[in-house]
Amino acid sequence: MPLELIPILALVAMFVAATLLPINMGTLGFVAAFLVGTLAVGMKADDIIAGFPSDLFLTLVGVTYLFAIAQNNGTVDLMVRGAVRLVRGRVAFIPWVMFGITGLLTAFGALGPAAVAIIAPIALGFAKRYRINPLLMGMMVIHGAQAGGFSPISIYGVTVNNIVAKAELLNSPLALFLGSLFFNAGIGVLLFVFLGGRSLIGRTVHDIESETGGPLESDSVSGSSGNGMGGTATATIATKKTDPGVAVKPLPTRTVTYDQVLTLIGLGALGVFSLVLDLDVGFVSMTVAAVLALASPKAQKGAVSQISWSTVLLIGGVLTFVGVLQEAGSVEWVGNGVARLGMPLLVALLLCYLGAIVSAFASSVAILGATIPLAVPLLLAGEIGPVGVIVALAISSTIVDVSPFSTNGALVLANAQDIDRDKFYKQILKYSALVVAIGPLIAWAVLVLPGWL
Secondary structure (H helix, E strand, O other): OOOOHHHHHHHHHHHHHHHHOOOOHHHHHHHHHHHHHHHHHOOOHHHHHOOOOHHHHHHHHHHHHHHHHHHHOOHHHHHHHHHHHHOOOEHHHHHHHHHHHHHHHHHOOOOHHHHHHHHHHHHHHHHHHOOOOHHHHHHHHHHHHHHOOOOOOOHHHHHHHHHHHHOOOOOOHHHHHHHHHHHHHHHHHHHHHHOOHHHHOOOEHHHHHHHHOOOHHHOOEEEEOOOOOOOOOEEEEOOOOOOOOOOOOOOOOOOOOHHHHHHHHHHHHHHHHHHHOOOOHHHHHHHHHHHHHHHOHHHHOOOHHHOOHHHHHHHHHHHHHHHHHHHOOHHHHHHHHHHOOOOHHHHHHHHHHHHHHHHOOOOHHHHHHHHHHHHHHHHHOOOOOHHHHHHHHHHHHHHHHHOOOOHHHHHHHHOOOOOOHHHHHHHHHHHHHHHHHHHHHHHHHHHHHHHHO
């Protein structure tokens, strides 16, 4: 058996075991990284540990800690009310506002994970409060980030355009940007239609508050969205008691407190330092959270326990194993095998799938840097249009950032509010599997096949 095949089989076994048994897949990932890395690949423990995603660990912990403080002191509620005013209370517009804001951030150069880290907690707060399917809201944020992610000044756009320029291939930065924009917007429409968006049309914040007897800030909401692949989210609302002698929970005051002002300044600083100055979002969010905790110790009470530790374990273990898989040369082995097939259309399709599958676990930028060079010999032969193939590869390698094992998907999972996080993880996993299975095929059919015909 080829050495490169062993980690792939171990990854499949991990998925099967985690699906059938109630065990965190991250635990299996650490065990598989240790066994496969030492026994099959010949790695030392230090080399295996070097594959631990420390940057993602810090981002997940820092962002969820910061927004736990913001939730506790009422700042998230304050921001939600402000955003509702922008859409004049129309609930159906809220997912699209989140899509658009995240897209604008990445189009102007923000890293996708940085934009998602800032917008996802707010968006999922909306989902909880206004009974929007959390899967719809979370995926709209991620696809929004990808919609703007290939502008000529974005990280993805600059990376792809530079790779193509060095290979001296025909390229169109505008086609790359618009291709990703319209593709992700199309996915957004489908998400809105099939994940309950139609039921939101015509509904207003006032309608929902009337149904529940008052502003939802004062209610206890827990969402459930069925199988996550269709239908609308449902919610259980703890309505107020009106029986004599039963105390009614008072409505929250709308006065802006000192803690909230300080938190808003901190969130603004997070945006400036991470998006404009390009500092690490994990370090910045942790610094802001520490400042808030020092300035107002009561605000951070219980915030540490609200960090999504199960998600941290899941992502840390799986990505540590992916480091072993890459060290074994499994990705390059599969890619070279695909490239040797010699059938232009089939090779382009398989490269799209290769980029999608691997990028669901690894860095999208790194995968773009690997899959596009693999396609260069095919494109230089002139048998197939290079622009369509490049755009299809770019889209296929990034739309799968919805995976719970990618930074963006992990951020959405970690910031889900008042729902069964294990169930939500399975919903995201099902959706990302659907994207991996269908997304590359559609991108290939729309962008590559017409150039061949």
